[in-house]
Amino acid sequence: MDVWLIPLDPPTETLEECAVLLDTDERRRVLSMLDPRNRRRFTAAHGAIRVILSRYLGVPAGLIRWRRGEHGKPELAGGGHGLRVNLSHSGDLAALAVSRRRAVGVDVQRLAPVDATALAARYFPETEAKFVASGTTAATRLLRFTRLWTRKEACVKASGARLAEGLGLPVDGRGRGAGRGMIAVRGTEGTLPGPYLVCDLDVPNGYRASVALAGTAPFEVVRRDWPDVGADATPAPTGARWPSGGRVPAAWGVRTTAC
Known part of the structure; x- marks a missing residue:
């Protein structure tokens, strides 16, 4: 399984790209937040999640849809090809876990x-x-x-x-x-x-x-840092693009943790 660590204080350019990806409900939630810091954190987390999951699902990031489980836990709509995901955030750090089936x-x-x-x-x-x-x-x-x-x-x-x-x-x-x-x-x-x-x-x-x-x-946890441009980073998914037409502005940093 993969766990992505997402910094929630990205550069302005990255934040703007994330904002373009949000769906109607996510944008409504951003507008309802009074604290600018919370708006930035939410936008960064949910925009990054869409880019990350587009890699697994093979669909444009802006087309990913969510539904709510029994107690409000977000789940990928349409089954997500068996992909199970979960998000947590605190302060300026978010973690996204991605699992197959379990x-x-x-x-x-x-x-x-x-x-x-x-x-x-x-x-x-x-x-x-x-x-x-x-x-x-x-x-x-x-x-x-x-x-x-x-x-x-x-x-x-x-x-x-x-x-x-x-x-x-x-x-x-x-x-x-x-x-x-x-x-x-x-x-x-x-x-x-x-x-x-x-x-x-x-x-x-x-x-x-x-x-x-x-x-x-x-199971084994593969930790991936987003965005992380480093010598050991693997390339971004072939063809992965932001709405502006540019490639995803990050390599996919990989760090394996043997749990």
Whole structure:
């Protein structure tokens, strides 16, 4: 499966190209946002997603259509040739997970000053709350809390459920290793049933992120950075174009993470 990391503060030219791709509903949502920063972030994320998915689907980016699942989770209209996708964003970073057939969820969180001990005690299972509280510094407690939170939310999003249903999901991984850095997650009474496999992602400093796939079959994460022009970047898809007629203004950076 692929996970694309998308910076949400692109150059003005790229942002303008992204804006052209948005559909009517997305443009309406942008206009409803009062904060210019939120408008930029939304435009960058949803425009980039369209360019990325056009590569997989073989259709123009502007023609991609969405529908809403039972709890509002966006899904590709028309089945998307079996492609399953999920988006998360926090601060100036978005993550897009793309999977074939298997339900997928991804969550990225910017580290923010919160009372990690109190929140863990309120929402997490007792063993996880104790694990967070045992951190010797506030920074350690925050890192532990955020890591567990991203794993839970990734599972919730893979299931298409509501967040409240997954906060009690045990995701600390102790005694539940599945090899290659994966964590096998199964719910208990009152939580999401699963099973899921969860993998923590390599993301920039100041963020934490995890991805989850439904089922128990192992998987490999290929991390792709958009846009990323570098020596190890692979070419943009043949014929991929922006509405202006120019080629997609980015190479497709690839980094494999063995989870």
